[in-house]
Amino acid sequence: MKWNRILTYSLIALLLFMMTACSNGTDDTAKKEEQTDAVVEEVTDLILATTTSTQDSGLLDVLIPMFEEDSNTNVKTIAVGTGQALEMGTKGEADVLLVHAPASELELVESGDATNRQRVMYNDFILIGPASDPSAVKGMEVQEAFQKLFDDGAVFISRGDDSGTHKKELDVWKSLEITPGENAGYTETGQGMGNTLQVAAEKQGYVITDRATYLAQKENLDLEILVEGDEDLLNIYHVMQVNPDKHDKVNSDGAKAFVEFMISDDTQTMIEKFGQEEYGESLFFPYTE
Structure with missing residues (x-):
């Protein structure tokens, strides 16, 4: 009788141990899943240096939220003169540029400070x-x-x-x-x-x-x-990445994603429609070809 009681207690203890182990395993799995989700949902910062015209016209107020939602990115827009924006590119102080001075832009590309220059729009x-x-x-x-x-x-x-x-x-x-x-x-x-x-x-x-x-x-x-x-x-705007091979601290992935966003069909359609309802005409026209 004594041995039966000991065996029973032992089986109960083993069962409790197994239940605890399973519970810990489930908790660990849940924690790992939460950590994975946290990594996936991590928001990255992107510095956009651009001309004041894109800001003052209100265009960026429409486009930036679209990009942020699609890419899980927080865009920090610095609206200055194109000359200052290009200077930020030469110093690696921005990740991506949206500007409208073609001759000066080409100088930046030729110097190796910018890459992936794409035509976006014009007015x-x-x-x-x-x-x-x-x-x-x-x-x-x-x-x-x-x-x-x-x-x-x-x-x-x-x-x-x-x-x-x-x-x-x-x-x-x-x-x-x-x-x-x-x-x-x-x-x-x-x-x-x-x-x-x-x-x-x-x-x-x-x-x-x-x-x-x-x-x-x-x-x-x-x-x-x-x-x-x-x-x-004629006033032509281009978007370009700050070259990560020359400026290693830039967010090259985010910059590339922003360039692709700006020349995408959906964004080009938004650019063409911008201003039509409020001002009776488009403020900018698509110009990727």
Whole structure:
């Protein structure tokens, strides 16, 4: 009887041990699954250096959330002039660039600081000014209009920030062999497109701008489009990765994913539709081919 009791207790103890072991095994498996899920759901950061026009127009407010949701990525957008954005690329201070100064962009690619450069979209630059148009430049070709503004000593507001828009403006002055600062009415803001438009409105001056930012802020400006449609005023945007072979701290996977996102069919459709409902026309046009 004594031995039967000992055997019974032993079997109970063994059964309890096995149950505990199974329970621990289940708990360990659950913990491993939770850890795996945590790894899968980990959010990575991506630094996007871009021009202020993509920010001021509101386009990034539509596109960035789409990319973040699809890629589980947190995008840190730094909107500056294109010159500053490209400089961030040369220093490895950004992962991906969205800019609009083709000649300067190519220099970055040739130096090996950027790679996977892809054309994304375009719109155009326009010359705007007060409705009274004191220099009577409306309808002129852009070079003719710039010459007239300089000759008249007209109030001209420049971004003066080495942005893509500023580079385009300087190209026009250079083609005319004019030093714009010799005009007493010429003022550089050193600021982004949105703020520069506000200064132009306050001073009732002329200013060159991208069409998207103008349309997005038109209601707050007492300025009209005076010169448009010249081939020289085409405004092309490219996206490119900062080269991970030269800058090893960049998020190359995230940058590559962002480039692919920007040139995807779905994103291109969103770009084309952006602004149509609110402004009656597209602010940007797809341009991947």
